[in-house]
Amino acid sequence: xxxxxxxxxxxxxxxxxxxxxxxxxxxxxxxxxxxxxxxxxxxxxxxxxxxxxxxxxxxxxxxxxxxxxxxxxxxxxxxxxxxxxxxxxxxxxxxxxxxxxxxxxxxxxxxxxxxxxxxxxxxxxxxxxxxxxxxxxxxxxxxxxxxxxxxxxxxxxxxxxxxxxxxxxxxxxxxxxxxxxxxxxxxxxxxxxxxxxxxxxxxxxxxxxxxxxxxxxxxxxxxxxxxxxxxxxxxxxxxxxxxxxxxxxxxxxxxxxxxxxxxxxxxxxxxxxxxxxxxxxxxxxxxxxx
DNA sequence: CGTTCAACCTGGGCGC
DNA sequence: TGCGCCCAGGTTGAAC
Numbered sequence: 406x407x408x409x410x411x412x413x414x415x416x417x418x419x420x421x422x423x424x425x426x427x428x429x430x431x432x433x434x435x436x437x438x439x440x441x442x443x444x445x446x447x448x449x450x451x452x453x454x455x456x457x458x459x460x461x462x463x464x465x466x467x468x469x470x471x472x473x474x475x476x477x478x479x480x481x482x483x484x485x486x487x488x489x490x491x492x493x494x495x496x497x498x499x500x501x502x503x504x505x506x507x508x509x510x511x512x513x514x515x516x517x518x519x520x521x522x523x524x525x526x527x528x529x530x531x532x533x534x535x536x537x538x539x540x541x542x543x544x545x546x547x548x549x550x551x552x553x554x555x556x557x558x559x560x561x562x563x564x565x566x567x568x569x570x571x572x573x574x575x576x577x578x579x580x581x582x583x584x585x586x587x588x589x590x591x592x593x594x595x596x597x598x599x600x601x602x603x604x605x606x607x608x609x610x611x612x613x614x615x616x617x618x619x620x621x622x623x624x625x626x627x628x629x630x631x632x633x634x635x636x637x638x639x640x641x642x643x644x645x646x647x648x649x650x651x652x653x654x655x656x657x658x659x660x661x662x663x664x665x666x667x668x669x670x671x672x673x674x675x676x677x678x679x680x681x682x683x684x685x686x687x688x689x690x691x692x693x694x695x
Numbered sequence: 696c697g698t699t700c701a702a703c704c705t706g707g708g709c710g711c
Numbered sequence: 712t713g714c715g716c717c718c719a720g721g722t723t724g725a726a727c
Contacts, residue, residue, distance in 0.1 A: 406719080406720035406721085407720065407721090408720060408721090411720075438703075438704080440703075441703085466720095466721075489721085489722085490720090490721085491703095491720090491721045491722070492704085492705095492719070492720060492721055492722095493704090493705080493706095493719090493720080506705085529704095530704085530705055530706075531703085531704045531705045531706085531719090532703080532704050532705070533703060533704060533705090533721070533722080534721090535722090572696090572697090573696075573697070574696095574697070574698090578697095578698090581721090583722090590720055590721070591719090591720060591721085592720060593720095636720095637720075639719090639720075640707080640719085641707080642705095642706080642707090643719095643720080644720070661720090681697095681698070681699080682698095682699075682700075683721095684718085684719085
């Protein structure tokens with residue numbers, strides 16, 4: 406589910422936890438698969454209780470929480486709690502949709518005056534999400550330049566051309582490659598290419614040189630609009646903001662999930678195809694060879 | 696290098 | 712109603 410706009414909205418929704426001291430960390434009834442948590446739950450708890458949340462950042466589609474230790478421990482370097490929501494993960498500061506799928510609960514110390522959240526939790530229905538406690542090196546290995554290209558909100562035509570212009574891959578498949586540009590997923594890849602008028606099946610190397618500038622411009626603009634709309638919420642138990650509100654960008658979708666419906670620009674029926682095992686939606690008349 | 700497939704999971708929707 | 716199948720916003724690793 407969450408792509409860049411949704412994760413960025415989660416990040417903003419967690420602003421209230423910055424500066425808070427962690428009083429407790431729980432992983433309810435081991436509802437996190439062993440493979441998706443590292444190190445072991447008990448180790449994470451032991452290592453981060455007492456730390457303060459120094460910052461909440463986003464790396465591509467991950468939330469990355471910087472933790473600061475008090476006193477002498479601070480000299481051992483920073484710690485990062487990296488949460489990757491994958492398909493159905495949510496970061497929440499309010500009641501979760503179900504207790505059953507709560508994977509992690511971080512409790513904060515009481516604060517005078519009351520206002521800020523008392524806890525932050527990770528809820529994940531399908532359980533494909535991951536939780537990792539990392540040091541600086543681990544963070545770099547997980548989402549450094551080797552794994553992530555420029556962020557989708559700031560990517561340039563030059564960035565894309567340098568990474569993709571020689572590629573044989575279909576342009577839609579390439580936009581999902583996080584090493585090329587970080588943060589684009591299946592919804593936004595489709596919407597970006599519709600707005601560019603580019604056929605998702607076009608091979609990167611056959612795109613004209615100026616296409617990359619156009620794709621980058623549209624990518625930044627469209628992702629920024631989606632962030633302003635607090636992301637896309639489709640269906641019931643789906644993406645929500647950290648305080649459990651639905652996003653609004655789904656109203657602006659022009660192709661994603663609209664197979665058979667009329668293109669808002671030309672009236673033709675939107676088509677669904679499969680590329681690399683994933684659905685691709687596009688307008689067969691509006692989207693051509695760039 | 697690039698593609699395909701399976702796997703990791705839960706649950707909604709649909710056809711029969 | 713129930714059952715089986717397909718589908719879903721993501722990522723990874725193995726096989727070809």
